[in-house]
Amino acid sequence: MGGKIEIRELKNHLKRKLGKFKRFKLKNWMLFVLLILLLFIDTTLLRVNHIRMTELRDAVLTADENNDDAAIAENLVSLKEFVFSNTVINIVEENGGQVVSFGTGPFYLEHQYLRAAQVALEKAEAEMSSDANPNGNIYGLAGDTCKALALQNGWTWDNVNFINCMVTEINKYPAASEIQDTIIAALPSTELYRHNYASPVWAPSFLGWMMVLTLIVAVVIFIKILIWIVLRLSLLFI
Secondary structure (H helix, E strand, O other), rough: OHHHHHHHHHHHHHHHHHHHHHHOOOHHHHHHHHHHHHHHHHHHHHHHHHHHHHHHHHHHHHHHHHHHHHHHHHHHHHHHHHHHOOOOOEEEOOOOOOEEEEOOOEEEHHHHHHHHHHHHHHHHHHHHHHOOOOOOHHHHHHHHHHHHHHHHHOOOOOOOHHHHHHHHHHHHOOOOHHHHHHHHHHHHOHHHEEEEOOOOOOOHHHHHHHHHHHHHHHHHHHHHHHHHHHHHHHHOOE
């Protein structure tokens, strides 16, 4: 008899706990609404960060197209500072597919590279050109052919087509291997003109603290649901 009374009292106690839990000031629907609102704010701020990163990256590429090395350096600093201090989500191409990445994704300063490559070609020409070569001035002969093509096609001297033409023409001569090795050694590495700035997954910014608040609300919802399930199961098995 005493055992039944204790069980009944335990059930009543659990019911009271469940009732108090249900009367908790922050209702579940309120928390769900708050969570949805926070998720909307988070995604909006992530979108704003992505747009800002794209603007800064485009400024770098525009300066590259304008052959403005000073503007390139200045815009790269602004881009780097922004990406390193904010969470930036980006979609990038990787192995033929699209993946989510934190940061700018890889981008290339093609025009700056071509200018550097042209300087390297001119330096190699000055070092390797020699009228004593049995084939004559190989560099000069290649230059005559490629400059004519450049004028015909509207190429500038730092155009990739002109550089490729020079290399192709030089390779036609028997004594070209030494010059080719010199050219390859003189050309700058493309990696020097490839940039890819990674952003932190979390940064102490307004977006970062909103993400923390979103996580806290999600955890509270999970704990409330877990407690409710445990109380309901307790009533079923007692």
